[in-house]
Amino acid sequence: MSDLIHYCLEDGMALIGLCRPPVNALSQRMRVAILSACERAAADTEVKAIILHGVHGLFCAGADIAEFGTDAAFAEPSLPDTLMRISEIDKPVIAAIGKLALGGGLELALACGYRIGEPGARLGLPEINLGLIPGAGGTQRLPRLIGAESALNLILSGEQVDAERARLLGILDRVADNAESLLDEAQAYGRELIGAAAPARPAEQCPKPASDLPEDFFSRFRESQEPLWKKRLAPRLVTSALEAACLLTLKEGLARELALFQQAEASTQSQALRHLFFAEREAGRIxxxxxDLPLRSIRKVAVIGAGTMGGGIAMNFVNAGIPVALLEQQSAALDRGLTQIRNNYEISVKRGKLTTAQVEARMELLYGTLDYADLADADLVIEAVFEKMEIKQQVFQTLDQVCKPGAILATNTSSLDVDAIAMSISRPQDVIGLHFFSPANVMRLLEVVRGKATAPDVLATTMQIAKRIGKLAVVSGVCFGFIGNRMLEPYSREAHRLLLEGATPAQVDQVLTGVGLNMGIFSMQDLAGVDVLYLIRQANRTASVHDESYCRMGDELYALQRYGQKSGRGFYRYEGRDRREDPEVVALAERLSSELGISRRAIDDQEIHDRCLFMLINEGIQLLDEGIALRASDIDLVWINGYGFPALLGGPMHYAEQIGLASVLAGIQRYRSELGAYGEMWFKPAPLLERLVAAGKTHIERF
Known part of the structure; x- marks a missing residue:
C-alpha cells in the first residue's frame, strides 16, 4: 500500500493506520497515501465501515508546517480536498484518536462521521498561534458540531481540550476506557454502526450554528475584542470564517475559509510566527x-540566594518535582524567601491553578539552610547572589570546596564574565551560566552561557534540565551581557541620546510600542528600577561599553532618587498605576544637553525607530559574527521571550530581513554621516552586515 499507511481488513472494517512518525504530519505524500487508502476502502464491497487511527498510538498533530508558504502546501490532493472526499464516502468513517488530534489532525477527525478518543487525548485547533486559521474545514465543520460561540472560543484560544471535555462539547462521540483498548473499542463502535445500518454521517448537531445567538453577536464580539487583538490579523480572519459558517452553505463556507486561510498564510505575521516555531526547535541543537552524549544525573538542586530571583529559580525545579536546597546567609532572609515562595503558590491556589495539596507537596521538596555543607550532595548548584564579581567568585570558591565531584556549578549572572568566575576555582569544566529572567518562575527564557572550559556534557545536561523545567533555553557564548543585555546596550544608548537631542521619553516609548514592543525602553527601565540599573553600571563600568550621554541621564535620575515605579518618579511620574509625562525630566535633558554641547531639535518618529532598532539589529549581527550566538534565530528567541519584542515581527533579526538588510545598512550609514562625531563613534556597521549586503544576501547568516 504505502510506507506511510498500514491497511488491513478485519470483520468488515478497513483499518487505515497513519504511520509517519513522530506526529503523522499531513504532508503532500501523506495526503496521497490517506486518500488512496480511503478510496480503496470506499470501493471495496466487503468494507462496511472505515477506521482511521495512528499506528503508534498518536493520531495526528496536524499539517506539515514546513510546507506552508511553498507549492507543496496545496499540491494535489490538497488537505481541504482530501478531507472533503473522506466526508463524502458512503460508509461510516470513524476517527480513533490517540494522544493528539491538533490542527489538521482534528480537521481530519471532523471530516469523519464518528469520533472516539482515548482518555488522555488532547484535541484542538492551535493554528492561531502561527498566525493562521484552520484551513481544511475546521471553521466550518466545528461550529456545525458544537455551535458557533463554542467553536469561536476554542479556535481563538488555540486551546487543547482533553477527551472528556471534547465529549461534553460534542466533538467526541465516545471516550475509550484506556489508550490500549482504543482501537478495539473503535472496532466495537464500528460493529454497532454496521449492525444499526447507521448513516455514513449523522445529522448535524448544529445545522444553524448561530441560532442561539443575537443577530448582532459578531459585530459586538469584534468591538469587544479589538483592543485585545491590536495588530493581530489572524483573530479577525477566524471571526470572519466563523461568521461565514453561520451565513453560508458548507460548500460556500469552505471556499470562504480557504480564501481567508490563504490570506493568513501569505501575511508577514504568519511568516514571523512560523519562523519562531522552527527557531524554537532549532535552538536545542548544538x-x-x-x-547521544551521556548526561549527568540531576536528582537534587541547590540555589544560593533566597531573594526574588533565587526563590523564583527554586520554584522552577520543585514545580518539576526536583528537590531543592535554598541557602541564605541569615535566617531572617531565608524565612522571607520561603514565605514569599509560599505566597506565590497561594496566589496560584486563589486563581484555581493549583490545589492546596499540590502547594504542600511542592513546599515539602524545598529545604531552607544556612549551611553550605548541606549542598554537598547537590547535582546542580545555581548561585543567585548580588551582581558583583568578587562576591560571585567567593561563592564559587566555597562551592569548589563543599560540592561533590561532577556537580554542575551555575551562575545566574546577567552580564559578568562567566570565564572569570570559572577560572577562579579548580574545576572550570563544571561551570556554566544560567541566566534566568525575572520573575524566574514565570519567564520562559533561559540564556545558557557556555564558558571556554565548560564540558560538553555540562552544556547538554543543562539544556535537557531546562526543557524539563519548561524553559526555552538558548545558548550564548561569553561576553558582556551575553546575547540579550549586550544588545540592550546600544538600543538603550540611542534612546537616552535621543532624549538629549530633543525627544521625550513618551515619544520614544510610543514609537517602540507602536511597532509592537510590550514596553518602551523608558517605561521598562522605570519598572526594572533606575537604581538597579545604576548599580549594575557601577559594578560593570570597565566591562560595559558606554559614553557620557548614555550614562548621564540615568546617573542624574539616580542622584535625584528617581528610582522608577517604586519611588513614584523615574523617567515618568506615577500616580498609582497611571504613568504621566514629567516636565522635570525634559528640563533635566535640556540642562544635560547644554552641559554636553548637544544641539536640540525636533526629532521625527522614523528617526527614533531607525536609530533604536537598527543599532539593536546591528549588535545582534555582530554577536552572530563573533560566534556568541549560534544562529540568528536564537537571537530572535532571546528578544521575544526576554525583552518583549513582538512575536508578530519574528524577532529583531527576522524583522531586519523583512525591512531589507540593504535598508538597515543604508540607515546606519546615513546616521553615521549625519550625527557628526557621535555618529562616527557609534554607528559602525557590523562587518557581517556589510558582507551580507555586498553578497546580495537576504537572510542573516554567518559566512
Missing part, C-alpha cells in the same frame, strides 16, 4: 554536541 553543532558540536552529539545527540
Amino acid at each position: 553543532p558540536d554536541i552529539p545527540a
Whole structure:
C-alpha cells in the first residue's frame, strides 16, 4: 500500500493506520497515501465501515508546517480536498484518536462521521498561534458540531481540550476506557454502526450554528475584542470564517475559509510566527554536541540566594518535582524567601491553578539552610547572589570546596564574565551560566552561557534540565551581557541620546510600542528600577561599553532618587498605576544637553525607530559574527521571550530581513554621516552586515 499507511481488513472494517512518525504530519505524500487508502476502502464491497487511527498510538498533530508558504502546501490532493472526499464516502468513517488530534489532525477527525478518543487525548485547533486559521474545514465543520460561540472560543484560544471535555462539547462521540483498548473499542463502535445500518454521517448537531445567538453577536464580539487583538490579523480572519459558517452553505463556507486561510498564510505575521516555531526547535541543537552524549544525573538542586530571583529559580525545579536546597546567609532572609515562595503558590491556589495539596507537596521538596555543607550532595548548584564579581567568585570558591565531584556549578549572572568566575576555582569544566529572567518562575527564557572550559556534557545536561523545567533555553557564548543585555546596550544608548537631542521619553516609548514592543525602553527601565540599573553600571563600568550621554541621564535620575515605579518618579511620574509625562525630566535633558554641547531639535518618529532598532539589529549581527550566538534565530528567541519584542515581527533579526538588510545598512550609514562625531563613534556597521549586503544576501547568516 504505502510506507506511510498500514491497511488491513478485519470483520468488515478497513483499518487505515497513519504511520509517519513522530506526529503523522499531513504532508503532500501523506495526503496521497490517506486518500488512496480511503478510496480503496470506499470501493471495496466487503468494507462496511472505515477506521482511521495512528499506528503508534498518536493520531495526528496536524499539517506539515514546513510546507506552508511553498507549492507543496496545496499540491494535489490538497488537505481541504482530501478531507472533503473522506466526508463524502458512503460508509461510516470513524476517527480513533490517540494522544493528539491538533490542527489538521482534528480537521481530519471532523471530516469523519464518528469520533472516539482515548482518555488522555488532547484535541484542538492551535493554528492561531502561527498566525493562521484552520484551513481544511475546521471553521466550518466545528461550529456545525458544537455551535458557533463554542467553536469561536476554542479556535481563538488555540486551546487543547482533553477527551472528556471534547465529549461534553460534542466533538467526541465516545471516550475509550484506556489508550490500549482504543482501537478495539473503535472496532466495537464500528460493529454497532454496521449492525444499526447507521448513516455514513449523522445529522448535524448544529445545522444553524448561530441560532442561539443575537443577530448582532459578531459585530459586538469584534468591538469587544479589538483592543485585545491590536495588530493581530489572524483573530479577525477566524471571526470572519466563523461568521461565514453561520451565513453560508458548507460548500460556500469552505471556499470562504480557504480564501481567508490563504490570506493568513501569505501575511508577514504568519511568516514571523512560523519562523519562531522552527527557531524554537532549532535552538536545542548544538553543532558540536552529539545527540547521544551521556548526561549527568540531576536528582537534587541547590540555589544560593533566597531573594526574588533565587526563590523564583527554586520554584522552577520543585514545580518539576526536583528537590531543592535554598541557602541564605541569615535566617531572617531565608524565612522571607520561603514565605514569599509560599505566597506565590497561594496566589496560584486563589486563581484555581493549583490545589492546596499540590502547594504542600511542592513546599515539602524545598529545604531552607544556612549551611553550605548541606549542598554537598547537590547535582546542580545555581548561585543567585548580588551582581558583583568578587562576591560571585567567593561563592564559587566555597562551592569548589563543599560540592561533590561532577556537580554542575551555575551562575545566574546577567552580564559578568562567566570565564572569570570559572577560572577562579579548580574545576572550570563544571561551570556554566544560567541566566534566568525575572520573575524566574514565570519567564520562559533561559540564556545558557557556555564558558571556554565548560564540558560538553555540562552544556547538554543543562539544556535537557531546562526543557524539563519548561524553559526555552538558548545558548550564548561569553561576553558582556551575553546575547540579550549586550544588545540592550546600544538600543538603550540611542534612546537616552535621543532624549538629549530633543525627544521625550513618551515619544520614544510610543514609537517602540507602536511597532509592537510590550514596553518602551523608558517605561521598562522605570519598572526594572533606575537604581538597579545604576548599580549594575557601577559594578560593570570597565566591562560595559558606554559614553557620557548614555550614562548621564540615568546617573542624574539616580542622584535625584528617581528610582522608577517604586519611588513614584523615574523617567515618568506615577500616580498609582497611571504613568504621566514629567516636565522635570525634559528640563533635566535640556540642562544635560547644554552641559554636553548637544544641539536640540525636533526629532521625527522614523528617526527614533531607525536609530533604536537598527543599532539593536546591528549588535545582534555582530554577536552572530563573533560566534556568541549560534544562529540568528536564537537571537530572535532571546528578544521575544526576554525583552518583549513582538512575536508578530519574528524577532529583531527576522524583522531586519523583512525591512531589507540593504535598508538597515543604508540607515546606519546615513546616521553615521549625519550625527557628526557621535555618529562616527557609534554607528559602525557590523562587518557581517556589510558582507551580507555586498553578497546580495537576504537572510542573516554567518559566512
